[in-house]
Amino acid sequence: MADVDLKNNRPLSPHLQIYKPIFTMMMSIVHRITGAALYFGTILVAWWLISVAVGGAYYDFTTGIFNSIVGRLVLFGYTWALIHHMLGGIRHFIWDLGYGLGPGDRDVIAKATLVGSVVLTVLVWAIGLFAI
């Protein structure tokens, strides 16, 4: 027993790098990344609301930035992250309830959330750009 290290260098469970990437795993990682992106995206929501509260030239300045090419690209990415994270959340609710965990089903709903997020993002922007 003398050489048994009870405190340090004990074996740990292996982390992600030992696994072959699979689709549901990649979607799980993207779910976390989009969540973290949305976290910092709240700065834009606060900025936007404050610009409306301040009004005047500051509102025009802020909306000018949001309307610029870079601003629109950021907001497009924001829209996709929001929709992807929402659909991913719904997928997790389905899994939480015990459905869709079979070998075929789990990939189908994971792919559905990815395709759905792209389609809905384009749809939201089409409504925004052409219908208003």
Place this chain on the structure above:
Amino acid sequence: MNMRTPLSQVRGLGSAKEGTDHFWKQRLTGVANIPLTIFFVFLVIAMIGADHARAAALIASPLVAIILLMMIVSGLYHMRLGMQTIIEDYVPAEGMKIALVMANTFFTVAIGVACIFAVLKISFGG
């Protein structure tokens, strides 16, 4: 030197008494965020090209302001829980972990107060 194993030192101390609290609130706010965020997306679409008077009038209308405030509270609570999980997963150093979990709450409260203040000012302040 303490010869006891890490496990024996915590045996008998009981649980943290939090149980599924974090998990449940993550789901609760997640469910709430679905309709609230869909509303928000359509609100932003309705705001496209709006001058200040129109934007302020839209946010100041009671239904919009109330739903917006609910989205701010639910969304920020949800994101705070999520970021806490990320920190706890990836930051092994105890001191840094505690500092970041605290910073997470500070960030959430700062953004929340800023958003709520703005909506209330638009609604009441004219």
